[in-house]
Amino acid sequence: MSEVIVVTSGKGGVGKTTSSASIACGFARRGKKVAVVDFDIGLRNLDLIMGCERRVVYDFVNVINNDCSLKQAMIKDKRFDNLSVLAASQTRDKDALTQEGVERVLNEMRESFDIIICDSPAGIERGAHLAMYYADRAVVVVNPEVSSVRDSDRVLGLLSSKTDRAEKGTGSIREHLLLTRYSPERVATGDMLSVGDVEEILGLTVIGVIPESQSVLAASNAGVPVILDEASIAGQAYDDAVARMCGDELPMRFIDMAKKGLFKRIFGS
Amino acid sequence: MVGIFDFFKSRPQKSAQTAKERLLIIVAQQRGERGTPDYIPRLKKELLEVIRKYVNVDPGAVQVNVQKEGEQELLELSVVLPDKEDD
Numbered sequence: 557m558s559e560v561i562v563v564t565s566g567k568g569g570v571g572k573t574t575s576s577a578s579i580a581c582g583f584a585r586r587g588k589k590v591a592v593v594d595f596d597i598g599l600r601n602l603d604l605i606m607g608c609e610r611r612v613v614y615d616f617v618n619v620i621n622n623d624c625s626l627k628q629a630m631i632k633d634k635r636f637d638n639l640s641v642l643a644a645s646q647t648r649d650k651d652a653l654t655q656e657g658v659e660r661v662l663n664e665m666r667e668s669f670d671i672i673i674c675d676s677p678a679g680i681e682r683g684a685h686l687a688m689y690y691a692d693r694a695v696v697v698v699n700p701e702v703s704s705v706r707d708s709d710r711v712l713g714l715l716s717s718k719t720d721r722a723e724k725g726t727g728s729i730r731e732h733l734l735l736t737r738y739s740p741e742r743v744a745t746g747d748m749l750s751v752g753d754v755e756e757i758l759g760l761t762v763i764g765v766i767p768e769s770q771s772v773l774a775a776s777n778a779g780v781p782v783i784l785d786e787a788s789i790a791g792q793a794y795d796d797a798v799a800r801m802c803g804d805e806l807p808m809r810f811i812d813m814a815k816k817g818l819f820k821r822i823f824g825s
Numbered sequence: 826m827v828g829i830f831d832f833f834k835s836r837p838q839k840s841a842q843t844a845k846e847r848l849l850i851i852v853a854q855q856r857g858e859r860g861t862p863d864y865i866p867r868l869k870k871e872l873l874e875v876i877r878k879y880v881n882v883d884p885g886a887v888q889v890n891v892q893k894e895g896e897q898e899l900l901e902l903s904v905v906l907p908d909k910e911d912d
Contacts, residue, residue, distance in 0.1 A: 701844075702844050702847065702848060705848050705850060705852075706851055706852065706855070709852045709855055709856070710855065713855065713856070713859045716859075717859070717860070743841070745839075746840065746841050746842065747839065747840055747841055748840025748841055748843055749841050749845060749848075750841070753841065753844075753845045755851055756845075756849075757845065757848045757849055758852070
């Protein structure tokens with residue numbers, strides 16, 4: 557049984573593409589056949605984060621317009637042969653994605669992949685709407701920050717009303733919160749919303765907490781999804797999140813500040 | 826100078842706490858509006874225009890609510906007319 561998973565957020569810059577790339581690699585590493593699709597038409601970026609930008613020949617809109625076959629457009633990952641990327645088109649025509657086209661392509665993908673990750677653009681316009689429309693599951697990426705939390709609540713509302721499952725009444729989409737750019741130090745000083753705060757405000761538990769980490773920028777610089785950086789705590793946190801999405805029960809790591817000893821507390825660090 | 830007395834002074838609320846309180850309110854409000862039909866704002870505007878042909882009412886005088894009662898959806902409309910003396 558194949559599953560379509562949308563990675564969405566409403567707000568931009570919270571880590572959708574970084575998360576899509578890492579989640580895709582996480583499932584691939586567990587032996588699943590994975591496709592990851594960039595829905596951000598006009599602003600292609602997933603290819604860069606995945607490190608396959610120089611191998612893009614055909615894109616999502618080419619497949620929709622039947623300029624090529626799906627197989628020709630899917631870029632095989634160099635690290636996992638069970639992982640493929642479908643790049644977004646760089647066209648400025650915002651109507652290039654059609655609902656029928658998206659449905660046809662996703663259905664064709666369902667025949668040859670176990671997991672199809674849809675990397676949504678920011679906002680709640682056409683691209684974001686189509687990225688979530690045919691999803692079975694949703695990962696809502698949220699930062700511990702007021703505008704991101706509010707926007708993710710808007711997106712949760714759309715997931716429960718403006719999707720194929722909601723409109724046909726064929727069961728609700730499984731929703732996961734993924735909290736990114738988390739800083740336990742700032743939470744401890746009362747300057748940042750905590751995991752518990754975000755869960756209470758949105759009424760959902762988190763599937764993972766990704767700590768703020770230098771390695772995320774280093775990973776995108778290199779075109780290697782951060783989950784593949786075994787030394788990175790952000791990478792390890794992504795792997796935990798994917799494990800939980802597969803049904804494993806794991807305690808949350810990296811959400812507490814490293815405790816200072818009594819000596820340090822008295823004499824400072 | 827940081828003295829022992831500063832410890833007992835009431836400290837200003839931490840910003841994360843303020844953020845949480847603000848978000849709890851705005852999210853509750855957003856969820857209240859969820860599920861109401863998209864045409865409600867337009868309906869409200871047009872109703873206000875029609876009513877204003879006859880009485881001069883405030884823009885805030887027209888309230889339109891959609892309520893669910895079991896299987897039925899109820900469109901509730903209330904218009905506050907101005908006091909007679911104001912005419």
